[in-house]
Amino acid sequence: MIGKSTAIAVLLAFAGCGFYSFTGSSLPADLKTVEIPLFANQSLESDVADATTSALSTAIVSGNLLKIVSHDGNATITGNITSYVNVPYTFSATDTRQVSVQQYVVRITAAIDFTDNLKNKSIYKGTITGEGVYNLQTENEQTGKTRAITQLVTLIIQNSVQGW
Numbered sequence: 001m002i003g004k005s006t007a008i009a010v011l012l013a014f015a016g017c018g019f020y021s022f023t024g025s026s027l028p029a030d031l032k033t034v035e036i037p038l039f040a041n042q043s044l045e046s047d048v049a050d051a052t053t054s055a056l057s058t059a060i061v062s063g064n065l066l067k068i069v070s071h072d073g074n075a076t077i078t079g080n081i082t083s084y085v086n087v088p089y090t091f092s093a094t095d096t097r098q099v100s101v102q103q104y105v106v107r108i109t110a111a112i113d114f115t116d117n118l119k120n121k122s123i124y125k126g127t128i129t130g131e132g133v134y135n136l137q138t139e140n141e142q143t144g145k146t147r148a149i150t151q152l153v154t155l156i157i158q159n160s161v162q163g164w
Helices: 004-016 048-062 141-159
Strands: 033-035 075-093 099-116 121-135
Touching: 048 075, 048 099, 048 141, 075 121, 075 141, 099 141, 121 141
Parallel strands: 033 075
Antiparallel strands: 075 099, 099 121
């Protein structure tokens, strides 16, 4: 289950960045509903699949792209979180040859399949990576994770629902 702090952070991030301004969808007229089962998680980050699934559902509803249903949808978006990494991103060096990390980046990679259930064919199938850079001095990994999920969801929608 998604943690309260993760859910709040994800929703606040979306609300503050104009995330829900999806326009220009040219989905086939017969696609009105979508199922979004909980993403699988092959990473070692326990709540990333829950957070990503929840954020994707929220984005689709807020963007008025499709109606989300629990079963028998016209389409299905399935996902598998294949990787979660938090690694140094930018460095600085001192005169004494000491290196310090200034920024880290969280990268979340997911395998996505957007299927038209009415025609029984895949509309989009691919691997997408979202990144979230954060300043180690003023932010934490949760900030980077929230940014990475936000970008990942945006790219999923651009490549699947809006890619039509």
